[in-house]
Amino acid sequence: MWLQEQWYKARLHPLLFLLTPLSLLFWLVTNLRRSFYFSGLIRRYKANVPVIVVGNISVGGTGKTPMVIALCQWLKEEGWKPGVISRGYGGKGPFPHSVSENDDPNFVGDEPLLMRRRTACPVVIAPKRAQAAQLMSEEFPDVDVIISDDGLQHYGLKRDIELIMLDAERGTGNGWLLPAGPLREGPWRLKGADWVISNYGRHAFAKHVVDVEPGQWHRVDNDEKVELKADDDFYAIAGIGYPQRFFNSLSEQGIKLTGSQGFNDHHVYREEDFSQLSSHPILMTEKDASKCQAFAQPNWYYQTIEAKLPEVMKTNLLAELERKKNVH
Template identity: 80%
Template structure:
């Protein structure tokens, strides 16, 4: 995508300066929203188990899915029983939905299905991560840690740890 390529160049394209007002509006709205959750003006769901969010602050391709797979395997090796929650991009719903090994990518989304098959962990998808965490608790009481794939911006689900993935080659952008 043209805009993404421009963002990672050392010198900003002059047209990108036109986006500055939109950047300020985005910054204001996201900070207000995060503050509303932090101060209890918007409700948050606290799972009964630790929640680890794996996310990124740049656009795609930072290795979130491989990190979720590796983290779930490491937790299993350490004696934990992880469950994974995800948005389920491309999935049709209804949500929340527990991903099965026999599902198609159209039904469950390609990344949640890959995580289910690679890890053997229960995977629940829902656009609202708190709904996914609630279904995980109902359906899998032995799960004692939840890994949330791509959920940094979903403040309605309280988290205990955030892992932020950054592409080592691209970095976080052009320094602006």
Template identity: 50%
Template sequence: MWWQRAWYSPGVHPLLWLLLPLHWLFVLVSCTRRLLYRWGWLPRHKVSAPVIVIGNITVGGSGKTPVTEALVGWLREHGWRPGIVARGYGGRGPFPQIVTDSSDPRRCGDEPLLLVRRCKVPVVVAPDRVDAARTLLAEFPKVNIILCDDGLQHYRLQRDIELVVVDGNRGLGNGWRMPLGPLREPEKRLQQADLVVQNGPSDKHQFGSVFTLQPLGWRRVMDDEPVAKLPVGRVVAVAGIGHPPRFFATLEQSGLRLDATREFPDHYPFSAADFDQLPGHDIVVMTEKDAAKCRSFARPDWYYLPVSAEFNEGFWQQFQLALAAHTK
């Protein structure tokens, strides 16, 4: 947690300068790897359906999963039959793995389980996205377009459209590459993408089309039932996502008073014991991604808040033009 707070603070924290040799090593390795793919010395693999990659150039959550869900919805409305591939971060496998509503998040990862439940389209996970894409098309032959969630730096899978998501609140942090800063790739990489979108408005910067995350209404974790209104009581909010403060701010902006908050690392494997250590409370609230990992041991007073990514019509026009240009 300290690490990411330091990355997204102005300047470089003095302690981070100790990592300068590792920074230059990371830059050398990542730039060399990309050049090897660009020059064809490392092979890229094309599959039989168009591929849209959704990713970011920073470490930490930026809103890729809601964006993927929004793209799936638009594609289905316009006659496409999309499928999703993902790494399955945090999952133990085996890989490649077809994700279903009843999949264990400890095996497939939390975000793929969320995507299959929300999008209702085929989802396959594997660290090797080429294997995932080939399995998806073999097992679901009706799929005619693939969305690769968090696959921007996985150059082995040839892509037709790149969409990069930037956090409007944190931007690109201190502007340094890892481990001095949060950047996986330099800022100029944004100019090479087909589309850039920003999660939330900002007075400091704007990277492409701005979208907002809209709450969809409370649900109970244990059985996914909608709840019109949370009961009265002391509320503790927990979040094991890339940027927990964004979730806590969303809750407070909706009028919910938080008596305490607890941050966990992204993709944290929650257990019932984690909640035994929370301060005194009547209600626990969490993200939809975290709820997927807590359902098997959830208590009746635990709730989650799903959100959706809302784009303006201008973005969808840009997306449609990019899609037409790359899928002729």
């Protein structure tokens, strides 16, 4: 957590200078790897339908999952039949695997399960996106567009459209590659991209801005919709890429917090994590809820979030997708 905080400060912390040689090595390895794929030295898999990659150049939360969910819901309204592929980060496998709504998040990952439940679209997980795309075509031949959750740097799968997500608040941090900074690829990657999308405000590199809005509250134990009592004091937890955003959102909604605790992204919750909080009503994200449902108390609640796609983005993306479909 300390390291991530330093990544997003304007000046490089003195201790991070010790990591800069590793960042230079990271740059060398990743650029060699990328050149091997694009020169044809390493084979790339081409799916039989258009592939949209929703990714980022930094680690941590940039709103990829809400974007994938919003894309699936919108494309279904437009008559498309989307399917989602994902790494299944945090899941134990086996891989590749087609996710069902009753799967255990510890085996399939929290985000794939969330996307499966929210979209009712096929979701296939595998660390190698090409394997996931192959299984998708075999098990779900009606799928006519594949959306890859993350995978911008997984060049083994050819893609037709890249949606690069940016957090407008945190941007590209200190501008350094891992581990001295938060970047997987340099900011140069944004300058030549057709689809750079920012959340939570406009960023200089962004061509479209997506609003992410808080949604309905639900009980964690049974998913029942509820209205929070305005006079209650709540304790908040979050195991997402940027926990403070969730806590800030609660404050903006006028919700009083007696305290909050951030966990690492994809944290595997145990009942012991809440042993000191048994008397408190607890608020959490929808992603956290799937891993807490088995031992949740009746006064634990989660909130959905909704990404709102701008109309001009929908129009342009649909036209681009139709063009890509015609060449497959």
